[in-house]
Amino acid sequence: MSAPSLQDAIDQAGNAVDLIWKPSKVTWKVPVVQPEHVGWAEEQEAWRSGVALSDLSFHMSDTTIVGPDAKRLLSDVSANNIERFEIGQAKQFIPVAEDGNIITDGILLKESEERFVLSGVPASQSWVTYHAQKGGYDVEMATNADSAVRQGGDPWYFRFQIQGRYALDLVEKAFGGPLPETKFFHSQLVELDGRPVRALRHGMAGQAGYEFIGSYADYDAVKDALMGAGEAFGITHVGGMAYFTNGVESGWIPTPTPAVYTAPELEDYRRWQSAFSYEGKKPMHGSFYSPDIEDYYTSPWELGYGRSISFNHDFIGRDALLAAKDAPKRTRVTLEWNEEDVARVFGGDPGYFLSYGRYRIENAHGLAGVTFYSANIAPVGKILSLSLVDEFQAEPGSEVEIVLGEHPGRYAEPDADLGFDRIRATVQPSPYDEYARTKYRVNA
Template sequence: MNDPGQIPHSPYLPLDPEVAAYNSTSGHLTPWEFAGWQKEVMSWKDTAYLHAGLNPTYPYKISGPDAMKLFADTCVNSFAKFSIGGSKHAVMCNAQGNIMAHGMLLRTGEDEFITFYLSPYINYFVDSGKYDVKGEDLTGQVFMFQVAGPRSLEILEAALQEDLHDIKFLRHRPAQITVESGQVVDIKVLRIGMAGSLAYEVHGRIEDALPVYAKILQAGQPFGVERIGMLVYGMNHTENGFPQVAIHFMAAWHQDPDFIAYLGEAMDYYAGHFAQLEGSAGPDLAARYSNPIDLGWSHVVKFDHDFIGREALAALVAAPRRAVVTLIWNVQDILDVYASFFEKGPAHDFMTFQADTIWSKNGMVSHVDEVLKDGVRVGLSMGRVYSYYYRAMISLCPIDIAHADLGGEVEIVWGEPGARQKKIRATVARFPIFDLPRNEHIDVSAIPRLAGAVALDA
């Protein structure tokens, strides 16, 4: 019998006795890194990675005749075209236009959908009684694996022995994989990813997670697949230019007291999970809220329907206040931070080299720093990471439009309020900094098809 004081290993991937460090944010032990962070961060540029660390993905199934209306009322996205087998990056805002939740939304049937990371906010509307729908929490029943990088399609085709070239960006379809035992397992393959490069997700039942993971890993060996841990996964959002809750901004839950009341005692869990606010931006939670316009998601916002936050977002589209950019941190100023640990007197706050801390024992950490121009705050720096590929310390910054020109120089305030602080020079650079072929633009017909694989479109 397991010691109840022990944290269990993740049920979503096999135990590897060679793994030395783990993270417990999700309530189970998930590998921190596998082959070393340098190899892992290069995987989505050179080969591909396999990642299981996002589980559980807060999967929530919604079905019923009013399901589409619910999404149209609560999401900024257009639902004029949303066929079965499609998916969307769904963004939910409050009346002020600030983001309350965002995640993937898959249409799996005429009146059936599965959401990822929209819970618990989407549950709030399901349980409101205003819609003829039924919600089902699938947490603990399903898994999701990410396979991302230029060799990802070849790896999955080798694992499934099936031609997957027909799956277009943001589309998903059923597939099958034969695992080591000889069992044929039903899965779903979706073309999407957080790394910017060609990427897919594999979805299935939790009881099939370990053998499916093992089969994909085995099939990926000839292609140089790398497993990535929680350290590196938290780094690819900044490089790819995909802002994420906690890493880059905070969900504006406290602006909706009715939602807080709906959560009841569960709010204690969420408050603890997202309680750690770090960085020179200080303890003001509201300063870390953001909206889809400031984050570069204007293309997702469609005004062909009424939705919560429409009026506020229309005003922002008409007169944008900020543009999101990448900041490249000055190397000498970074070295000065480290040099302070070899000098007498108070040192600067330590700068963890690979990235700001985003995972803690009990939840996630939001590290946000002030960005100044001539001593005046003009933006916030968030999601700092070291890009091994671009050999630069970078972060994302929704910055005042007047200071968004590429090549401009600003200052990032490093250090907690009340501690020794340093102004680090930074250069405004392109967003995203990732400039390799992107998933949505890649023509997979140029990628060799697996010889002998079954083609769905044959």
């Protein structure tokens, strides 16, 4: 008997929302990585005022795309300009469905003319793999799942992110001198204690830094070398709790709903995809409930990916994405939660808080947007929500309310008054961090 497909699971549940709506969902935890080392709040502060090492080796899936048709495949299935892509460069990968909505993003690294690595959550990797198989492209593909899914074995790569005020000083000490001048999201192959390492110019929450990538066989040696070099600068090892809050400030929405659940032309894709896939098991929850999964789809324009979109080639969803460029759409913003309301709802200091809940954002006229990613950011003393709001509601300083609660799903009307707590919030720009917003990509 064949394993159930995603389409089988949707049919059995009745619709896609009922399949993945999990109102009691506990926040996902980073596999393998220790939750805290010196405390989540101090670790959040480290990448602002000191220097921090974050271990990214275990929570991402990796797919290699190798062969003479690799560039053509990636160009056909994404809005990225694959022709303008240097060896050693990374890009925010933007695949879209025929309706122009995003499948989900990923980080695409070009290692050579015929070899690419796509990293992140598996949805975009599945999309590329499906089209590679169905389209007869001359490529070889392999995937190493993240450590929460993989059945035994190690990751392919280590990934260590060094960021903060003293990040470049630490790097110079570790490597015995400054690394070659490298533009943002570009990389150089270097050596650390005789071991090959790719140094990717990167950072999160607006802080300077590098991401170091290499064979997992060198995990311990490279990590020890970086931590040892960091002792002179008071390095802080960041745990999984703090690390997964930094995207709120940098403006990266990590969990857009893949736009694959309803389109008739994607039925074959859904029958190819497993019921136990990311698309079949990724839970949704919060106070924003709709029985129509398309109400959760997002456009790359809304997510802030406009500068990475290129129309110089034909690709799946090109016409719809182009048509959406000037159409009314939501705007990405940061919401600052009202401190009095937070204290009232949480009974005082909220402590560590992280949620991917889709919470309703309302104004005097009703629904005005939805949250995607909320976290307590101790150094700024606030809970922030990375959100999408209607364009007219995006003015910084304007006031809204967040409806904080867990809608039971099909057992109540989408707009039912369920007595949820309401928290006042103030609209601010995204990225929230001023450096990330104004100077982050200055040398891109």
